[in-house]
Amino acid sequence: GEDVEQSLFLSVREGDSSVINCTYTDSSSTYLYWYKQEPGAGLQLLTYIFSNMDMKQDQRLTVLLNKKDKHLSLRIADTQTGDSAIYFCAESEGGSQGNLIFGKGTKLSVKP
Amino acid sequence: DAGVTQSPTHLIKTRGQQVTLRCSPKSGHDTVSWYQQALGQGPQFIFQYYEEEERQRGNFPDRFSGHQFPNYSSELNVNALLLGDSALYLCASSSRYYGYTFGSGTRLTVV
Numbered sequence: 001g002e003d004v005e006q007s008l009f010l011s012v013r014e015g016d017s018s019v020i021n022c023t024y025t026d027s028s029s030t031y032l033y034w035y036k037q038e039p040g041a042g043l044q045l046l047t048y049i050f051s052n053m054d055m056k057q058d059q060r061l062t063v064l065l066n067k068k069d070k071h072l073s074l075r076i077a078d079t080q081t082g083d084s085a086i087y088f089c090a091e092s093e094g095g096s097q098g099n100l101i102f103g104k105g106t107k108l109s110v111k112p
Numbered sequence: 113d114a115g116v117t118q119s120p121t122h123l124i125k126t127r128g129q130q131v132t133l134r135c136s137p138k139s140g141h142d143t144v145s146w147y148q149q150a151l152g153q154g155p156q157f158i159f160q161y162y163e164e165e166e167r168q169r170g171n172f173p174d175r176f177s178g179h180q181f182p183n184y185s186s187e188l189n190v191n192a193l194l195l196g197d198s199a200l201y202l203c204a205s206s207s208r209y210y211g212y213t214f215g216s217g218t219r220l221t222v223v
C-alpha cells in the first residue's frame with residue numbers, strides 16, 4: 001500500500017537552513033504537500049507541488065521533487081525560532097480532492 | 113472569513129459510549145473530510161463527504177460513521193468507544209477549486 005516516510009527529528013541553529021526529507025511510494029500521486037503543525041493546533045498548509053514539477057519556491061520555502069526516486073524535500077531558508085513545529089509530508093490519491101496520506105512528521109527544533 | 117470550525121475542542125468519554133463531533137466548512141467549500149491523528153502519528157483519513165454522500169472511505173471500522181448536511185457542515189459519529197479511539201480528530205474542507213483547509217481539531221480522550 002501507499003506509504004510516506006520522514007525522519008522524525010531535525011535540530012538546527014537560528015539563521016541556518018533546514019532541509020526536511022520525505023519519500024513516498026505511490027507513483028500516481030499528482031499532488032504532494034507540506035503541512036506545519038504547532039503544538040495543540042491543526043494543520044497549516046505551507047506549500048504544495050504538482051508531480052510534473054521539479055521545484056517550487058515560495059519566499060523562504062523551496063520544495064524539490066525527484067519523481068524518479070519518489071523523494072520530496074522542503075528547504076526553509078534563514079530558519080527562525082517560530083519555525084519550530086512538526087512538519088508533515090503528504091501525498092494525494094486521486095487529484096486535488098483525493099484523500100491525503102501523511103508521513104509521521106518531522107519535529108523541527110530551532111535553537112537560538 | 114471564518115475558516116473551518118470544529119466543536120467541541122476537547123471531550124472526555126468513557127469506553128463504550130458514543131460521541132458526535134461537528135465541523136463547519138470554510139465558506140465556499142462543499143466537501144468535508146475527516147482525519148484521525150493519534151499521538152505522535154500523522155493524520156489518517158477516515159472518510160470524505162460530498163453532496164451529503166460518503167464519497168471515499170479509509171480503513172476504519174463501521175463504528176465510525178458520518179453525515180453531511182445541506183449547508184455542507186458535517187458530523188463524525190463514533191460508537192462503542194475504545195481506548196484506542198483517543199486522538200485528535202481533524203476536519204478539512206475543500207472544493208473543486210480550492211485545496212484543503214484544516215480545522216484546529218477536537219481532542220477526544222477515552223477513559
